[in-house]
Amino acid sequence: SGLVGEARLIFKNIEMKTMRIYSTMIDCLSRASAFDQAQELIDEYERNHSPESTMYS
Numbered sequence: 001s002g003l004v005g006e007a008r009l010i011f012k013n014i015e016m017k018t019m020r021i022y023s024t025m026i027d028c029l030s031r032a033s034a035f036d037q038a039q040e041l042i043d044e045y046e047r048n049h050s051p052e053s054t055m056y057s
Helices: 002-013 019-031 035-046
Strands: none
Touching: 002 019, 019 035
């Protein structure tokens, strides 16, 4: 949808992404049934950080 695309663009342009920013984008993608893309973001985050349970709930 248009709002998800807008959220992706905003996310892409954020230089210092925090866990909260990742979690918000993952939630947005999940609500839009973009589960593969949400999982990709979880994987991206976990390449450099410890897993966060909030990303799975």
